[in-house]
Amino acid sequence: MADLRINFAGIQSPNPFWLASAPPSNTGAQVHRAFEAGWGGAVWKTIGPPVLNVSNRYGAWHSGSNRMLAINNVELISDRPLAINLREIRDVKRAWPDRAVIASAMVESTPAAWQTIVRQIEDTGADGIELNYGCPHGMSERGMGSAVGQVPEYCEQITSWAKAAAKIPVIVKLTPNITNIVLPAQAALRGGADALSLINTVNSIISLDLDTLELIPSIGGKGGHGGYAGPAVKPIALNMLAALGTDPSVSGSGKPISGMGGISTWQDAAEFLLLGATSLQVCTAAMHYGFRIVEDLCDGLKNWMDSKGFATLADVRGKSLHRVSDFQNLDLSYRAVARIDPALCIKCNLCYVACNDTAHQCIDLVDKTGARVQPCTWDPAGNGREEAVSTRPQPRVRDEDCVGCRLCYNVCPVEGCIRMVEEPSGRESVTWQTLVNTEPAITNDWEAMKRYREAHGIDIH
Amino acid sequence: MLKTLTEQFPPLSRHEALVEANRCLYCYDAPCTHACPTHIDIPRFIKKIPTANLLGSAQTILASNLLGATCARVCPVQELCEGACVLGAEHKPIAIGRLQRYAMDHVYNNGIDVFQPGPPTGKRVAVIGAGPAGLSCAGELARLGHDVTVFEKRELPGGLSTYGIIVLREPVDVALAEAAMIARLGVKIESGVEVPRDLSAEDLRARFDAVFLSVGLGATPALGIPGEEFILDGLDYISQSKMNLPELKPHPAVLIIGAGNTAIDCATIAKRLGSGRVTMLYRRTENEMTAYPHEYAFVKNEGVDFEFLTLPVRVLTDNGAVAGLECVRTRLIPHPEPIPGSNFVLPAQQIIKAIGQQKPSVGAALGLATERGFIQVDANLRTSQPAIFAGGDCIRARGAASTVMAVQDGKIAARAIDKSLAEKVAA
């Protein structure tokens, strides 16, 4: 059985799954129940100066019948008195010595304010401190949250203030609302951070009400940008995690990263681990389904690790990072074509219309004899299931014209029906980087590119 | 008791409609559209449901099928659209009929008229028979601006949708609301007029530029057995159940002669009225039954019994009331032949026959060529007389007849009539 224990910058946890700093970790009673359900740790809902919250503070993005692919919120940090939060953090840590209890904090940008909060947190016995530089709304207008996270210099400075006071590990939580995530990460490390976590929520407006023309959610007729999280942000989070994992200064620092942003299943979790995360935080999925989801997160991850022969999480961590590449290093001679399995195909023609209207017009509809048929050409007097089903054409890819763009693969509703099959291109491997060096002319002269294509048998119709 | 003879399916709730509509894959050149005899662009109307564009959804349906509200309820969808749905093979096909009803209910419940009459052309067309074929043709012609009068021999319009399709599938109101919608397109519906009794071929020729015959089929044919006068006509029985339900009474034992869809409907009514034993008699076996498999399964579930390989011989009466039916067993060689000496009696207080409908007589009366008793037409539904077109059950010499096919005939004929009228003007 795979071992899910982790050591995160010295913080021990029986499994990598922590509640992210958010409503699920708002009170001692909640965190207590989460630990009973099996969570390995919890990052307490951010504590700091007094705030007041508003109603209708969560919006959500639904798609079709799938609810809450993302949540957006204009919630502030904890609106419960600091003293109560500190007392409950202490009580929970005492009751659960084997779990990771981390306090998230955000205070005014002065050394004194940070030193005070750090000391207060350490007095609770918490295992670590997470500096919230990410909150994109409300707190940023008061010079905190993403107002700090978006300026690497502030990030470095505040980290160093906190570090100056702290004996327990300091984790810096990064905001994704920035062009290059590596810069604040490097700044945090310069400031002495023991670990990084990412991502906080993404700036967003969820939608509008077409009856009232108000924003959704409407807070007394108004609304504004809120923090976006949940399954829909996972690709953004993975990209930022990979950016840190492939940056020599960040990965070379050896500081662990707590990954989050859209983790809902053990599969999501495994992907974050493969791109270098050590611990994993979850908010939206718990808000959608409750604390019970941790059982499958652990169980599924363990079973997968066993099936892959990974004994510990250290075996998994960062295993796919070496595959993260810039475009210029991809093999331009790699060729894949779409292959449809007629036995699985349900003949919905979604691949056909996608390819025909918006890709490379290389899927034909063919009848039983293999002859091409035009779509929408049935007889208006024809009718009935028998006739419709028996005359239904089959989509077929013309290999020689398929550029392997993968659009049909993505639209096909049947699992495994379309595969992208590697085909020898007959050309030697070459990257754009190499061509820049060996054939510089082709990078800015279409005639030169034409000669190059002809010489190498590259035909684009 | 009455409660059980109401529309079988409730309307979909908004939530049910959303979940179902979202399941649809939005196939391209979709097989469901191909299989629908009127070729409604099904994925298009379904995709408009979750976006709350119900008016657009209804428009999409009605553009191909003016009687979309009836069809949504009565179509044998397993054999048509839903039977061809790509999700049918391994999962559940999309409930196309019920989604169609959802969109149709929106316009009918809110009194929305989707189409307007076209600019007047000055051309006059007579439609004979206000069933689905006639109303469809009349509505399409009115949309094209022609001046249309429908002559209907019965009191109410709608044909079998009004009088013949049991309430479980279609309440009378639905058919009448559709006829009223067609009337609002400028179509005049004159009921109580039978052709040629009240309106001769000469009158039609003199008053109209073209004629569409949509007279359907006739009454149930005779069995030719002693005591037949005691047997109820299944079509009358069903029509009573829609128009005058309190007049129908349950009986301890009811026999239904026939095993087609009409027979099944009669058996369903008898059972739901509270009759004791309801038995369907068929001279062949289960394998030759013309009823749709889903209908057969439905009626077995209702608790109806079957006597296969059974032929009625004579009605037994007691003091002028039905007491039973003497029958004889048959064997298939391959036609059913009575087995001598195998006679037996099935006790019953009520006997209903549902053994098909007689061929239309109007065709011959108007001097039109016929095919196996049905009115003969070409691909444009033109009869042997150039100004007379025909469609619906009265031309359906082959295959199963259905409402939606009658609607499509009306549409095809309307286009052909419109074209022929335009040609006349040009000539």
Ligand SMILES: Cc1cc2nc3c(=O)[nH]c(=O)nc-3n(C[C@H](O)[C@H](O)[C@H](O)COP(=O)(O)OP(=O)(O)OC[C@H]3O[C@@H](n4cnc5c(N)ncnc54)[C@H](O)[C@@H]3O)c2cc1C
């Ligand atoms: C009991 C029963 C149940 C059925 N159930 C279904 C079902 O569930 N689903 C389905 O799709 N199909 C069903 N059908 C078949 C369907 O009802 C018919 O295919 C459809 O109604 C045919 O339409 P039509 O317009 O051709 O004829 P009809 O509906 O028969 O209409 C013909 C009209 O013409 C009138 N008429 C006739 N002769 C004259 C005349 N000489 N002058 C003036 N008017 C005249 C009649 O009174 C009638 O109103 C059922 C049929 C029956 C008998």
Ligand SMILES: Cc1cc2nc3c(=O)[nH]c(=O)nc-3n(C[C@H](O)[C@H](O)[C@H](O)COP(=O)(O)O)c2cc1C
């Ligand atoms: C309603 C809500 C409130 C949040 N509050 C905080 C907070 O107080 N402090 C913080 O650091 N992050 C906060 N977050 C961000 C989460 O901790 C987490 O970074 C983000 O939701 C991404 O993870 P997820 O996709 O699993 O939800 C909040 C998120 C949500 C949805």
Ligand code: SF4
């Ligand atoms: S999308 Fe997939 S299932 Fe649909 S027609 Fe294409 S290959 Fe077949």
Ligand code: SF4
């Ligand atoms: S008209 Fe009938 S066959 Fe056509 S889509 Fe509607 S329910 Fe299906």
Ligand code: SF4
């Ligand atoms: S075949 Fe089924 S899934 Fe495809 S468009 Fe028609 S109803 Fe939708």
